[in-house]
Amino acid sequence: MIYQRVQFDLGACLLRPWRDGDQPALQRHANDWEVARWLRDRFPHPYTADDADEWVEYASTALLGQVFAIEVAGEAVGGVGLVPGEDIFRRSAEVGYWLGRSQWGQGLAPLAVQALSRYALEDRQFIRLFAGVFSGNHRSGRVLAKAGYTLEGVRRAAVYKGGQLLDEEVWVRLAPLPQEA
């Protein structure tokens, strides 16, 4: 199955591969503690031009077909992607996403997560999609609920971020697909 070059036109935004030229917009939107504080430390803060170069290089080659830029008005304003499990976890994938703060509150992330989830379950035949949400990230919980995920449980004190211990909420969506509008 050829899926590497897939893109999704969702009306309000486009999910498409990261590409050379995205670096300045990426750095501008990503260089924000209000974004980074809810993500793993491999999402750097501060987010430098070198970080943007490295990400675009990696995302547009090794991660092609797994991670997508969220494009609005011709500009990459965030990202969404899958991390496939390995070995016995190979039918599972972790879903991750972020948006520059200027784009929050317009329902873009639920749209993107919904589209990526359908693709992962239908075309890539994953059975279990999950996302880990740090305690206090209510916006992200809302995104997942709107994209058909349910809260499976809480991993207590699992996260050490920004010098703080936090719980991690595990949200899941399983195949087969529920009826969707």
Ligand SMILES: CC(C)(COP(=O)(O)OP(=O)(O)OC[C@H]1O[C@@H](n2cnc3c(N)ncnc32)[C@H](O)[C@@H]1OP(=O)(O)O)[C@@H](O)C(=O)NCCC(=O)NCCS
């Ligand atoms: C989480 C995130 C992707 C949400 O994306 P989004 O496109 O803004 O999502 P929505 O527009 O659906 O808003 C989600 C919820 O955030 C809240 N929200 C949105 N805009 C808000 C604002 N300006 N102020 C306060 N709350 C707001 C609302 O409760 C909304 O839920 P509702 O529609 O049921 O009321 C975005 O905030 C983000 O990138 N955060 C940092 C990175 C992150 O947390 N990634 C996920 C890690 S698990």
